[in-house]
Amino acid sequence: MSAMDALFTVQDEDTIVRQLNHHHANLPERMALAEAEQASATTATQIEEHKVEHLDLFRRQRRYEGEVAAVEDRLTELDTLLYGGTITSPKEAVAIQTEIGHLRQRLDSLEGTVLEVMEELEPVERLVSELDARGVLEAAVVEERRQELQAGEEVVDSEINEARARRSAAAGEVAPDVLARYERIAGGLGASTVVHFVGSDCTGCPYSMPAVEADRVRALPEGTLAECTECGRLVAR
Ligand SMILES: [Zn+2]
Structure with missing residues (x-):
């Protein structure tokens, strides 16, 4: 190769390296990975939001259930008192029966509220579990895209290295x-x-x-x- 041809070769290989660098930066696999990461991040945000909602409803359910249990305990207490044979005054018995009546109403209302909260909780629970499953799938896709990008980069990197080696050999023949x-x-x-x-x-x-x-x-x-x-x-x- 003449020195002049070698100089043209250096220029050709420099052009190839520039194009390969551009290709490396714009690999379709890079775009695909970015899209997969975006989808995964969106799902993660949704999961966070709905988990907060889920936790809030779950706590409300627990709180009302706690109140139900407390009212039931008190009713048992009053029943024992009323039928335990220790009450002697009819006035006292009437007072206890009145309280039992109020507590039964309270219990009905609380049980209704527990059911309402459970009905609200159910779709949120289903949604969170669907989102969780989607998140797992999307994480797998991200990993797959990452590997595809890595493979794509390796191909381009090796082409760049080859072009650089040819450039280096040609440059050795140029003054x-x-x-x-x-x-x-x-x-x-x-x-x-x-x-x-x-x-x-x-x-x-x-x-x-x-x-x-x-x-x-x-x-x-x-x-x-x-x-x-x-x-x-x-x-x-
Ligand atoms: Zn000119």
Whole structure:
């Protein structure tokens, strides 16, 4: 490979590496992973919200059940008192019966409330368990997407490494000062940093070389590197 061909190879491989880096950053697997993560995060947020709701209802149910138990205890106490044979005054017996009547009403009302809360709790419970199951599935999808991305990245990474190895081998055949000139301006000119001299023009820019300059470049021995006075590209004679 001539030094000039080697310089073109360096440029070609640099272009390939740039494209591969772009491809690496824009892998469809990366987008797919981001979507899967988004879905999973949305479900996690929903689970949190409904778990708070669930806990709130669950506590209300427990509280009313506690009140039911307390009223039942008191009723048992009053029954024992009323039929235990220790009451002697009818007035006292009437007072106890009145309290029992009130407590039975209270008990009915509390039991109704417990049922209402349980009915409210049931769909929330079902929803939380559905969301939990969905969360598990979505976490598995995220993991799968992550592995697919990793596999995709590995393919591109290995292509980048191969291009870099070819670039490095070609760069070894280019004079260090030429390589330095190329690298100094390649950041701005990219894939057309080094261009061919065709006819009487630099093929990299839309301008025509001044005739005197074109004559000078044409007269250079083949394999010489000139610099376009119009665009600053390296022109290979
Ligand atoms: Zn030019």
